Amino acid sequence: MCLLDRERESSEEIHHFKMKLLSVIILLLAIAAAYYIYIPLPSTICEPWKLMVLDATFRAVVKMGDVAHALGLSHSVHVINSAIISFESLVPITHKEIRIEDILFDGIRVRVYHPPGQEGKLRRAVMFIHGELGSYDSLCRQMSADLDAVVVTVDYRMAPEVHFPVQYEECVQAAEYFLRPEVLAQFSVDPERVAIGTDNSTSVKFKLQVLIYPVLQALDFNTASYQQNQDVPILYRRLMARFWLEYLGADPELVNPIMMNNHTALDQIQLSQNLAKLNWTNLLPKQLKKHYKPVFPSTGSPNILKDVPGLLDARAAPLLAEDEVLRKAPRAYVMTGEHDVLRDDGMMYARRLELAGVSVTNEHYQDGFHGCVTFAFWPCHFSVGIRVVQNYIMWLDKYL
Template sequence: MKRFFSVTCLLTVSVAYYIYIPLPNTIAEPWKLMLLDATFRSAMRLGNLAHDLGLSHHIHVLNFAVNHFEMQGPESSEGVHVQDTSFSGVQVRVFESTQGEEGQLKRGVVYLHGGGWALGSARMRSYDFLCRKMAEELNAVIVSVDYRLAPKVRFPEQYDDALQASRYFLLPEVLSRFSVNPDRVAVSGDSAGGNLAAAVAQQIATDSTLSVKFKLQALIYPVLQALDFNTPSYQQNRDVPILYRSLMARFWLEYLDGDPSFIQPMLANSHTALDLNRATPGLTKLNWTRLLPPAIRRHYKPVVQARGMARIIEEVPALLDVRAAPLLAELDILRQTPRAYILTCEHDVLRDDGLMYGRRLEEADVAVTNDHYEDGFHGCMIFAFWPTYFSVGGRTVKNYIHWLDQNL
């Protein structure tokens, strides 16, 4: 009995030690987040083990876990017709409101899911719930794009899929088929999907061959640049789940097909050192000492290396490509993009990407609504539904849909 009690206590302490991580006291429901993060870390470690043993790519292991627990079939419900189809060869899930008066034109939203360009799917239960709710409350047609993922494809394929599906949906005959008002269509996405949404919004806005353009862009904690991994939010939240600073660098290199050995030099900003002139034009676009207000900059200082690693930019030139890093776009491009909603979270390494982009859009005379959550963390908006419900997730979804309802 004593041995059983001792073993039980030891196991309990071990599990608690594994789960517990120090978190800011202002973050939403910390113990719930710790449990979520422990699950995610376990899946990542299993993936890394399989990768190291040559059994499978670590991303494939993570996606297998996601597919096993999260996938939802295209089930229609009262008020929303759901179907899986393809738009110009790109897989999409369409949520079509069946409410409203016959002949009434609906609103439309192209939605791009997050997951570091490597994880997730439009068929995940969390995105299915979100898009279904959007269709119901907005009386809209939501096109959730199932773009291809790394490592099967790399940049610019994910971007090309998002752009191709968007261009197809914006065709007048397609909008007419779905009874969508061509003057009331938006593009939106979260995290890596926010990156794709911003890049697509720029391209669509400047494409003179299109007769229909997006009215709005709604970006949820978007990732928008990979030249500075030491902005105040990267420094402040480097070890805050569920998106750690090193993990974000790893996702970037998976997306852009870079050597994994570049992670540590990139985290030190060695790819944008003073002696690397090629990166300088990009750095001027994300000078956070100018773009961020004092309340955000606080005591943090820029991390600038005197000498860097030129090989990174040489081998991964897409780090300077605006299709991958929309924050680097010129003002004359930004000026043509639609009104923006940008959701940011205090406890998120990507907080400052969104804030800097909002500031640059404002400098280009684009109207911007910034919706900031002091208790929010990266990914919280998809944790607004059972079984991973967070109160801050519920608030973000409510306010996001309300803004669309008021502006679309």
């Protein structure tokens, strides 16, 4: 009996040790996960803990992309895009009554969303430009249903396969094709009621333009919003600089120089006119300037602008457009988020449009962050995303 008792006690001790070890491992993993997930966020940002978890996932995807790229397995952009598409596939399909058609507009792949009923009736239309066929599917379905409108998304080719100006040219090509009288008639669209919704802009004439936290310039990566939100998810300042270089087909090693504004140093005399167009000390509301100051080094890297001419091209950076071009722009809706590095891009563009005599609605969300519209439909939806979508569609319904 004593031997059995000792064996039993020994077995229990081993069991307790294993349980303690398992508890320690779980605790360490929990601490590691919490350490990875937690980042300090502004108190006014929407649902911060939910955003931390989302951001941790996105950061992991970006790191996976970088590793795959370094090993020569896949381009980092492909990894990021594949992950986003996979996440979007988890979103339940809504408004199943909307008919979807994948066709070509002058050789460019597009997806057309048709609302049901009343065939032959002239409808409103929204051309939504973002890239990746099927991306923003829920938003396009909701726009089509709520506005009783034809919605067209453009599947223009993207980096790394092609670089600027291919993306711009394909969007313009598709838009010009859609606005042909015979094409509008084919889709029963009223030619006087067509809007463009995008995170950029084109030169084609529409009744309205709708820009959702748009990226509009790459000459100043130290605007007030870039400084304030450089470490706020999900679009970090460094990541935005990387995306710009990829879009323009530039050397990725330039990321640090352009983040320091070496390409727009004070010794770059040819930039004086362009910098005046995005002088956030003049174009931004006073309450947004806070304690931030412009960052333009006295001497810089002149070869950057020579090697990457797209940085000065208004087709890539509409904020650099001349006043006479802006005066021809349609009524605009510009959505900005307080906690977005691109906040000031949108606000400066809205102000330049106003100064050019264009009617502008700048809807600013104090709890908004970049990408919040995407998360208006995900299972882990954010309330600010839902509000943005509702207000955006209400504005379109009023003016389109």
